[in-house]
Amino acid sequence: MKITFLGHAACLIEEGGKKVVIDPFxxxxxxxxxxxxDLKVDGILITHGHGDHLGDSVNIAKNSDALIVAIHELALYCKAQGAPKVHGMNIGGSYNFDFGRVKMVPALHSSAIVENGNSMYLGEPCGFVIQMKDLTVYHAGDTGLFHDMAFIGEEFEIDLALLPIGDNYVMGPDDALRAVKMLKPKRVVPIHYNTFPVIEQDAKVFKSRIEKETDAKCIVLNPGESVEI
Structure with a gap:
């Protein structure tokens, strides 16, 4: 499996000839x-409706004839915007797609889009656990720390966790470290930081703390860089 960090919270997963992108802003x-x-994929997973996560999802779906997977209300919104194929889910549900099995898990955040000065509710925010062959990736989406992360860690043997560390809108490094202790992943890649001044963080310091205080390996990726597992 190859995971490429595309910047902010956007990540591309490649396995067995299939490509899935998450939050392609x-x-x-x-x-x-x-x-x-430039992005051609089989699947697009969207954690919530904010513009820095919904991003280019609909246009990529049109160009790739890709399937969008999102919470039910957000999936319907994408369909109304012209996405050729959508699959709505809800928290706790799982489904087998041709690119792998996806479980939708909770996230503590908000989810809406502002159009013409009006805010439109787009369902609850979520994270995803993606299983492709015998490897498992957890993308937490935008979230604060919540104790049920321990249940996710108990249910799945997580090979790689993609966790926000930017603070202000999401978990900061302290809470992300606590999340790692609950999730118990083998590897961690920090996301959702340094895109804008308000979420600036030192990922090298975070890496040092993760590897000192947990058994996980922390991999800091610059946008465009990949890790293979």
Whole structure:
């Protein structure tokens, strides 16, 4: 499995000839490693409806004929915007797709989009546990720390956890460290930091703390860099 960090919270997973992108915010992202038009995928997973996560999902879906997977209300919104294929889910549900098995898990955040000055509710925010062959990746989405992360760690042997560390809108490094202790993943990649001044963090300090205080290996990726597991 190859995981590429595309910037902010956008991550590309490749396994067995299948490609899945999560939260493809590329246009307008100062960290973006590629252009949305360069991305061809089989599946698009969206954790919530904020613009820095919904991002280019619909356009990528149109260009790739890709399936969008999201919470029910957000899936319907994407369909109304012209996405060719959508699959709505809800918290706690799992489904087998041709690219792997996906379970939708909770996240503590909000989820809406503002259009013409009006805020539109787009369902609850979520995280995803993605199983492709014998490997498991957890993308936490935008979230604060919550104790049920321990249940996710008990249910799955997580090979890699993609965790936000930016603070202000999401977990900061202290809470992300506590999350790692509950999830017990083999590897951690920090995401959702340094895109904007308000979420600036030192990922090297976070890496040092993770590897000192837990058994996990922390891999800091610059946008465009990959790790294979």
């Amino acid at each position: 590329l246009t307008g992202n100062p960290q973006a490693a590629i252009k949305a038009s």
